[in-house]
Amino acid sequence: xxxxxxxxxxxxxxxxxxxxxxxxxxxxxxxxxxxxxxxxxxxxxxxxxxxxxxxxxxxxxxxxxxxxxxxxxxxxxxxxxxxxxxxxxxxxxxxxxxxxxxxxxxxxxxxxxxxxxxxxxxxxxxxxxxxxxxxxxxxxxxxxxxxxxxxxxxxxxxxxxxxxxxxxxxxxxxxxxxxxxxxxxxxxxxxxxxxxxxxxxxxxxxxxxxxxxxxxxxxxxxxxxxxxxxxxxxxxxxxxxxxxxxxxxxxxxxxxxxxxxxxxxxxxxxxxxxxxxxxxxxxxxxxxxxxxxxxxxxxxxxxxxxxxxxxxxxxxxxxxxxxxxxxxxxxxxxxxxxxxxxxxxxxxxxxxxxxxxxxxxxxxxxxxxxxxxxxxxxxxxxxxxxxxxxxxxxxxxxxxxxxxxxxxxxxxxxxxxxx
Numbered sequence: 271x272x273x274x275x276x277x278x279x280x281x282x283x284x285x286x287x288x289x290x291x292x293x294x295x296x297x298x299x300x301x302x303x304x305x306x307x308x309x310x311x312x313x314x315x316x317x318x319x320x321x322x323x324x325x326x327x328x329x330x331x332x333x334x335x336x337x338x339x340x341x342x343x344x345x346x347x348x349x350x351x352x353x354x355x356x357x358x359x360x361x362x363x364x365x366x367x368x369x370x371x372x373x374x375x376x377x378x379x380x381x382x383x384x385x386x387x388x389x390x391x392x393x394x395x396x397x398x399x400x401x402x403x404x405x406x407x408x409x410x411x412x413x414x415x416x417x418x419x420x421x422x423x424x425x426x427x428x429x430x431x432x433x434x435x436x437x438x439x440x441x442x443x444x445x446x447x448x449x450x451x452x453x454x455x456x457x458x459x460x461x462x463x464x465x466x467x468x469x470x471x472x473x474x475x476x477x478x479x480x481x482x483x484x485x486x487x488x489x490x491x492x493x494x495x496x497x498x499x500x501x502x503x504x505x506x507x508x509x510x511x512x513x514x515x516x517x518x519x520x521x522x523x524x525x526x527x528x529x530x531x532x533x534x535x536x537x538x539x540x541x542x543x544x545x546x547x548x549x550x551x552x553x554x555x556x557x558x559x560x561x562x563x564x565x566x567x568x569x570x571x572x573x574x575x576x577x578x579x580x581x582x583x584x585x586x587x588x589x590x591x592x593x594x595x596x597x598x599x600x601x602x603x604x605x606x607x608x609x610x611x612x613x614x615x616x617x618x619x620x621x622x623x624x625x626x627x628x629x630x631x632x633x634x635x636x637x638x639x640x641x642x643x644x645x646x647x648x649x650x651x652x653x654x655x656x657x658x659x660x661x662x663x664x665x666x667x668x669x670x671x672x673x674x675x676x677x678x679x680x681x682x683x684x685x686x687x688x689x
Contacts, residue, residue: 271544271558272515272529272567274537277575280568285526285583285633287494289478297449297478304453308460315450321425322445329462330432330443338432346430350402350437353622354410360624361414361643368644376662378655385648386416387488389463391455392440393470394424394431396447398522398556402434407626408470408641409438415646421465423451447472452479456487469641471628490641494631495524495564498616499585499605501576501598504533506591510612511536512543514589517617519560520553527565528583530576532592534569541567577601584635587616606635658685 303311309328316322339347372381392408394401405422412420422435425447435443444451444462452472458464464487468480471493480489498518502511511529518527531537544561548554570576577598580588584604592598595611602608606629609616620627628641663686670679 271541271548271561272527272565274567274569277568277570277579280566280579282582285494285497285585285631287477287492287632287634289474289481289492293474293478294481297475298482300449300475301453301456301479301482304450304459305457309462312446312450312454312459315448316446319425319446319448321447326445328445330427330445332436332441335432335436335440335443338429339436341429342433347433347437350406350430350434353403354406354437356622356624357406357410357626358414360626361411364643365414365647368647368649375653375655377657377659378653380651380653382649382651385650386418387412387466387646387648388417389419389466390417390421390646391444391465391468391487392420392422393447393451393455393468393472393476394422394434395470395472395476396425396427396431397473400424400428400431402430403621403627404470405431405434405440406438406622407628409435409440411626411641411643412469412646413439415643417646419463421455423447423455423470425451447476449475449479452476452483456483467646469628469645490628490645491630491634491638492632493628495526496521497526497528497583497586497631498589499528499530499580499583499587500589500591501530501532501580502536502591503531503573503593504535505593505612506536506540507612508536508539508543511540511591512547514615514617515540515544515561515565516547516551516557517615518587519557519565520551521556521560523556523559523563525560525564526585527561528585529565529567530570530579531567532570532573532576537567537569573598580605584630584633586629586631586635587619589614589616604633604636606630606640658682660686 370383390412394404409420409422420440421442421444422440423444424431427443427445455465455468467488469490477492515527519525568579581603586606588605589609590598591612599608599610626641630638663682666682667679
């Protein structure tokens with residue numbers, strides 16, 4: 271099922287985003303149209319893409335979200351609440367790990383405060399599958415951070431999506447998706463204020479639109495096809511490993527499942543399990559294409575080669591099915607989230623054990639982190655000088671002179687008389 275590649279042949283393989291020129295061009299046209307045309311343009315796209323009819327509301331308010339929560343199965347509502355609490359507990363622990371700062375500087379004090387981003391937009395895909403888990407991951411985290419106004423965007427949302435938005439504390443649901451939803455979140459329209467940040471994964475048009483609006487508002491990241499790198503030694507269970515790879519592969523035909531083995535003795539057993547389990551998987555055809563087109567089995571001679579492969583890939587998800595998984599985890603420099611040990615299935619991360627499932631893809635874990643409570647926060651610095659010391663005044667004046675900014679120099683020198 272998986273093409274086998276040696277460590278040497280794997281070479282310098284890296285992951286990257288594949289936003290093609292046509293997708294960017296199409297998304298730019300949609301963003302421009304919604305920015306200029308507001309709700310009228312937004313509704314045109316909603317009708318065109320079969321998300322809304324002419325008489326259905328674009329915005330669904332909180333009372334309607336509550337109604338949806340009351341309509342779904344009581345057990346499912348309880349499930350949403352349990353998962354939301356786990357996500358909130360982890361986000362709160364993250365929030366509690368940082369504090370306001372006050373420290374002495376020459377002439378006075380300086381520091382920072384922790385400020386939430388006020389208006390948050392949370393995107394939840396609903397392509398092949400509607401994802402209430404993403405509603406919870408994004409909106410709950412924004413709420414814990416202290417965002418005051420939270421909107422979830424999701425195309426043609428089902429009751430379970432609306433109920434998840436209610437449980438997560440969202441104020442409204444914008445019932446459209448795609449590039450036009452991102453444009454509406456970024457620029458607003460009559461009666462709908464623009465968002466300060468947009469978070470959440472989506473298809474390539476969503477990703478392209480986020481790239482286009484970035485700078486006019488904040489974004490969490492540019493998310494590409496989902497990825498899993500699974501590292502295993504002889505202690506790995508072929509049945510479990512195959513199940514974990516298939517769980518990743520069933521996302522869509524572009525998903526990227528990688529198996530990295532430090533012991534080739536279990537390779538055939540894993541391959542047999544993949545073929546056997548595929549026949550029993552409802553999403554088997556999609557998973558088969560993903561494994562065939564994008565998957566690989568990298569055969570390494572020892573754990574150090576496996577670590578090197580992982581750090582080169584910087585995968586979104588990294589599972590370690592190893593005897594000494596904790597030690598190996600400490601040597602991983604680049605990964606979105608690390609799942610340490612045989613019991614730590616990546617799917618538990620998907621469905622709300624605590625850490626967020628919106629993670630960097632395409633090697634971007636080298637320079638960015640996954641969605642977290644800090645995504646919705648700003649560290650705002652401040653300065654209070656009781657008196658500017660002469661040395662500070664002189665240093666400021668000289669640096670300003672070196673740079674040719676004489677207005678800066680004169681501003682600093684105005685404080686000289688106080689010394």
